[in-house]
Amino acid sequence: MGNTNQQPPVICIMGPTASGKTDLAFGLSEHLPCDIISVDSALIYKTMDIGSAKPTKAELSKYPHALVDIIDPVESYSAADFCRDAMALINESRKKGRIPVLVGGTMMYFKSLIEGISPLPAADxxxxxxxxxxxxxxxxxxxxxxxxxxxxxxxxxxxxxxxxxxxxxxxxxxxxxxxxxxxxAIKGEHLTGDILQFAITTKKRSELHDRIELRYNIMLEQGFKNEVEQLMQRDDLHENLPSIRCVGYRQMWQHLSGEFDWDEMVFRGVCATRQLAKRQLTWLRSWPNLNWLTTGDDSNLSKILSQVAEIEKN
CATH class of the missing domain: 1.10.20.140 (Histone, subunit A)
Structure with a gap:
């Protein structure tokens, strides 16, 4: 950093599901001394890999992500838990002179971290x-x-x-x-220092819808049905748990429980994912201090890097 007393910035990469956030984080890892921290309420669960679009083992080996595979699907994990864990990781990364890169689509996690979270009690x-x-x-x-x-x-x-x-x-x-x-009404600890906030999405909604449908079908080809069957074999998991309520998992669980056929499951899974993307974009449209990027634009990486360079000069 140009100023030795200044801590490194935090880079936030937000956006709807299937918009290309993860690939952008991979690109930043190639150019910056950074630590990737996942901001995704589905990636936290162990054994829930395919339906959550978790980076592959090879990708995680090359580009390590914190806060991935940290709890069992039967456990709870609140926004307060996320803030506690993420703040510790961010502080540790900054102490080493590295840049924390927060990437994901769980907007409540981002909001809680940036604005501070209320002192809510743990789940009982x-x-x-x-x-x-x-x-x-x-x-x-x-x-x-x-x-x-x-x-x-x-x-x-x-x-x-x-x-x-x-x-x-x-x-x-x-x-x-x-x-x-x-x-x-009470707000606790929150992020300080330079926070660079970016949101990535497609130019047209129809393009995002197509990407969501394609990715859902790829998940099915990769064995998503078998993944949920394995979860159903456990007698401590049920449909009302936050893990099983994750988009895609709930629809597959209901299909395997005999509530509707395969085609209906695919239709409902795609629709639920599109609705999630719509909610994510609704959050982001009213988000302050946001830099918008376009999915597939080759200049996305350079736009982020130039803002980092600007901070380093000051």
Whole structure:
């Protein structure tokens, strides 16, 4: 770095699924002394490789990624867990004079890291089990009403069909005695220093849709069905876990459970992935301080490198 007191910048590469983020991170590794940190809530799970579009073992050997394959699919991993782990890795990388490169599509992880995350309590399996039991007995509408009684602001924001967020909001209150709304108003540690934020996507939505469909079909050819069959053989995994709710996994799980045929599974899997991409782009369109890149543009790498060089000069 030009200024010896200045810490290296953090490079953030965001974007919708199948937009080319990983290849861009690989390219940066060829040109910069950097450490890649995954910002992806699916890549954290061991044995979930094909359906999460995880880099191959050969790619991970050549371009190591932190926060990949760190927990079992039965375990939980929150945005707070991510922030804790990512901050430690970023600080360690910067101490060595290296550049942390954060790459992925889990926007909540990025937002929490850049803006700071609220001090929410850790997940409590026993309390979750009680909430899920009540939901089975009375329905999610009942759980939504329980939340509305203690935290009307969160209840208004969370759809009664969103079981995952409903469970978390009620769990937070039962664990801490404070509402999710109260705790989210408090912001903790966040990234400091130079943060270069880039988002990559295709010029046309139809092109992204085509890339998503192609990648989904490649996953099927690579043995995605067998991967989910292996998961289903475990008696500690079920459809409501965050791991199995990952896009693609849920649709294959439902197909293998006999809920619909193969063609319907493919259709639903592709649609769910496109909906994920749409949500990711919605986040990014309102994101401040963002530099947009176009999928397939040969100048993407040089645009990032020139911004890094500019910081090094100052």
């Amino acid at each position: 399996g026993d309390i979750r089990a009680v909430i899920e039991q009540d939901a089975e007995q009375h329905g999610w509408h009942y759980i939504h009403q329980l939340l509305a009684d203690v935290d009307p602001t969160s209840a208004q924001r969370i759809n009664e069909n969103d079981s995952q967020r409903l469970t978390r909001a009620l769990e937070v209150y039962r664990v801490s005695g404070k509402t999710l709304t109260e705790l989210q």
